[in-house]
Amino acid sequence: MKSPARVLLAGVAVAATVGALAGCSAGDDGSGSSGKTELRVATFPPGADEAAYTAFAAQEAQFEEENPDIDIIGVEYEWEGPTFAVQLAGGSLPDVFTVPFTDSKTLLENGQLMDVTDAMDELGYTDSFNPIILDAVKDADGRIFGFPRQAYAAALHYNRDLFEQAGLDPDDPPSTWDEVRAAAKQIHDATGKAGYSQMAINNTGGWQLTSQTVARGGRTQIDDMDGTSESTIDNPATKATLEFLHALRWEDDSFGSKFDLDWGTINQEFAAGNIGMYTSGSDIYTALVRDFGLDSSVYGMTVVPLEGADAGTLGGGDIAVMSPTIDDVTKAAGVTWIDWYYMQKLLDKDAAVLDAKTLNESGQAVGTPLLPVLSRELYEESLTWIEPYINVPRDQMKPFTDAIWDQTPVGEPKKATQDVYALLDLVVQAVLTDENADIDALLAQAQTDAQAKLDE
Template identity: 85%
Template sequence: MKSPARVLLAGVAVVATVGALAGCNAGGGDESSGKVELRVATFPPGADAAAYEAFAAQEKQFEEENPDIDIIGVEYEWEGPTFAVQLAGGSLPDVFTVPFTDAKTLLENGQLMDVTAEMDELGYTDSFNPIILDAVTGADGKLYGFPRQAYANALSYNRELFEAAGLDPDSPPETWAEVQEYAKQITDATGKAGYSQMAINNTGGWQLTVGTVARGGRTQIDNEDGSAESTIDNPATKGVLEFLHALKWEDGSFGSKVDLDWGMINQEFAAGNIGMYTTGSDIYTALVRDFGLDPDVYGMTVIPLEGDEPGTLGGGDIAVMSPTIDDETKAAGVKWIDWYYMQKLLNEDAAVLDAQTLNESGQAVGTPVLPVLSRELYEESLIWIQDFINVPLEQMAPFRERIWDQTPVGEAKKKTQEVYALLDTVVQTVLTDENADIDALLKQAQTDAQALLDS
């Protein structure tokens, strides 16, 4: 296997609602058919019909190869504030995904299935970037999940709104000052929000951290002994909040909606109501599949960097199973994860079959991500599937051509989601109170975050 390249290790606070697409047992054999029923995560509620057509085709392909397994799709979308309740209540699918940031907490709580032997038997344990593999490695050295995807945060923008404001959509902003300038031009010309940002359900803290890292700051220092120091109160974080304050209260280019999370901001962007926002580079797939985005209006570039030691906060997720499922269901789950998630990263035939199936159903193929294996293998896989790539790569060129020059930064490892939730309040205060005392907010947030880290 080729040597691993640098990849991003982080996570992302997005969303967790779960609803079965078909009635089924909590896992195990179906006595009437002699098959193992396996409940697997599919898409968020609201995904288009074509997505399910593609999934149905893939389900059929898998079941033809594994006639003893009956796949049952379950609607699924991870959401930080409610995920723990879903997991504790046993309402999650047998196979689901979680962001890297949630994995360590789940490991500490004993809520993930040990898959060390299975991954070793499949023969690709050593193929993963060691930093990525750390996200699923417990204190006992065992592996508790399959890293399946990584990505960088990026700046998404609406090319149509750029043109309406007299801006060149092929020359997106390269500095935060330009982002602010472009945002005001868009609002002045169209009445739409020139720039918007997530603010609730842990996503406000997530994107505040993205902006901090891009400006050379860090919100937490993780120590080797497992302790952590909160460093929220720093000039870079203050710079992000001052930027948001200026957009909202000075320029009027932020827009009226200040209570957006991952799903809501995607919906607003797809509807043409937002000029620019930051989120993961893999967002194009969800925008088209789940929110009805017109591909012609989409543009993506790298996040502007400034200050000393700036970086790009990354994201990613892992495919996992609950330790409460039985051995038969676990074995079926491993087969599904290997077939549905992993082989298309490793094997040309599997990659081509996956890309062809998605393409024929009108699903996005070729959305920019970052490799969980090696950059070399990732770029080779793009050659394998080049005949089926259907995303507007030229509209993503500013990102694709520059992302490898940016320094990847992983998210903090301790109390990540809890700290994000705390920072949501800071972002909301700045966006709802013109006289918000940013210095006082940061000082209090750092104190509160340290208390969380010390608890």
């Protein structure tokens, strides 16, 4: 990509255009008119700022100088579970893209991801990954279908400016759910803004309900370790989470007036200064600044409050993968790109410094808190490598970075994840839109419906 104009849209509506410009299918040798292997790679969601593409163009040039036989074509891309199969069938996906941990098992079992076992072994990475994380991309035979590139923990994000307007100390954010509720009301009463908000549609409501269930010591699904799973949605922790949301909405009037937010729209509302607090992954700062125009001076992050004997922080992440429809030449180019763009900076000092320097010089975030996909020791060492280029306000994230290592990470439910999240969306929406919603009945029905999904 020599300019943002060369970025191709990955949406279904432009599948024909993308296919015509850079299609590489199982029946194509992947070579463009230049004789180089054309490789379509995921870049950013639609709406990313000019600086993001400037940084990517610099990285593309660096890669192509080292690999002159590969022509990189950037493709705008944002993961959307409900439309993935249509995009794959229509050929509108990039050759290299990312998917969440939660969906990788289903996708690989459906034959929708490329097997990269041999490539990972040849690169020498197989034994370097955290085995729990690598398991997310393995099938029953131990074959590997992607490269884990990034992990995150659940976090509570907050607006420091709204905290100050409400008389709250932004350097001492809430550490219990009761304190979150009290702060939300104080923010709303002082500013008229939503003191706290939460995702509720497009499977994100179920995701965040699950996250807060885990934070209260509950689980929404149990793996029976024999290929079957049990739905445990109807539990005290999930009920407590819904009662918390009901109180914010109907008793305190601190939730605001938008009950149809998802990952993108809640980030947009937060970046616009309309939300005091919300929960999401700890890696969200980069997108908030790059894609939604957040003023970094107002940003704060802390750990999600934990309550209960088995409380933990829901973890997640994403995996660099390839389409199963590409040919061997394109696959080889894809592995080379994944190694260079995603993996080397996790393991190699020179690669990490080059990546951080390039991003910094283009005004992109460097140093956003993540969880290591390899080891904590290597992750912390890598921060010393790139320290001169770190430009995120890590002092405003200290409540998170100081406490996250004391929280127990818990993986997302493994089976029918998105189907169950979609069911839980409806439960969250019911509580937020119906003051008289019967939480016990909603949970009982959701558990029954989820079990049916698990038994399919």
